[in-house]
Amino acid sequence: MSNRLNATPNDLSAFWMPFTANRQYKKEPRMFVKAKDMHYTTHDGRQVLDGTAGLWCVNAGHCRPLITEAIREQAGELDYAPAFQLGHPKAFELANRLIDIAPDGMEHVLYTNSGSESVETALKVALAYHKVKGQGSRTRLIGRERGYHGVNFGGISVGGIVSNRKMFGTLLTGVDHMPHTHLPEKNAFTKGEPEHGGDIASELERIVTLHDASTIAAVIVEPVAGSTGVLIPPKGYLQKLREICTKHGILLIFDEVITGYGRLGTPFAAQYFDVKPDMIVTAKGLTNGVIPMGAVFVTAEIHDAFMSGPEHMIEFFHGYTYSGNPIACAAALGTLDTYRDEGLLTRGAELASYWGDALHSLRDCPHVIDIRNIGLIGAIELAPIAGEPTKRAFSAFLKAYESGYLIRTTGDIIALSPPLIITKAEIDELIDGIRKVLQSNI
């Protein structure tokens, strides 16, 4: 500590930043100091149009009054209440409000503090559920190549992103992966759900045959994979996964950390695709990204299976100090009020086709090899610079930031997910900004 006492407040070295090229960043820092609605203000006083809702989370736009006010009030009234064996009214009120917007069949909610924790929670519920049902041999978890389920050990084990896995040893045992569904050679430049690849779901049958259903607890997938560059499920794919899971008594978990809370124009992707999972994992848009919080939805069948034994006994040995934190609950209630008052959970449906047309107008820009979109999500895939993967997209990100647009890149893919309050004029502005970046020397 002593050697930091003379550090200036703006010394950047102490903070080891997450998922960041730290050395590049600290040479050329990019800081946001304020935000309102669709815009950030940078440290050098520029306005940046938010094309990514922060990190896929600020669905209602920035610094929205109902959310800020709810947090302020709650902080002055009840700051913290122990989460175990005690409660506070807003945790129960929020759970009921969440069930109201959730797909039919989702009847109970467990709280967490992030998407990663929501994933771990759901995986643990799945294992424990089979155990309490007398099927303790069901311990295998099945994920998918190119899946992202956060950064904790369960999540990276079922996840399928090599860089997120390769440094961390053997991970969870007993995990297998389905193939991803990205078929650019057949589906490039598709609007909405691709035609080809629905049959890839039958690979799950092969995995079940290999391990035997009696060893498999759950399958976890993102209905639309975000972090690996927006992989939209081919027609019929999710329906087929549901059929196979049902046939073999395997739980189906949808990781809706990015698709939850209106991203596709329905409250949840499960409603958009009309597929009923057994659990839904959420975070991000639950509090508009303002306070860390996640929620896992489960069916009555799962919940009720635990509700036996002596009544004074804890039914599920899991939870966090901050599960259902009062300020987080207040933020979530303010967020749900904002979504309701402004119709934001379905606004994506009204804008989806305008958004899709605008995105696809970039088709003839240099380096573009694919464009895909669904709801208010879009991806522009660029041809990599030979021998220097990711560099072209990163250069596009830096140029976009300099010209006043926040985009996100993963590999050589630009991923877009603007706040659901975006106007058509702002869509045009964002897409024109990106066009200029693509036409520049990247």
Ligand SMILES: Cc1ncc(COP(=O)(O)O)c(C=O)c1O
């Ligand atoms: C599908 C999915 N699952 C889980 C996570 C992890 O969420 P968090 O960063 O809040 O832990 C993310 C984050 O982007 C995600 O996209």
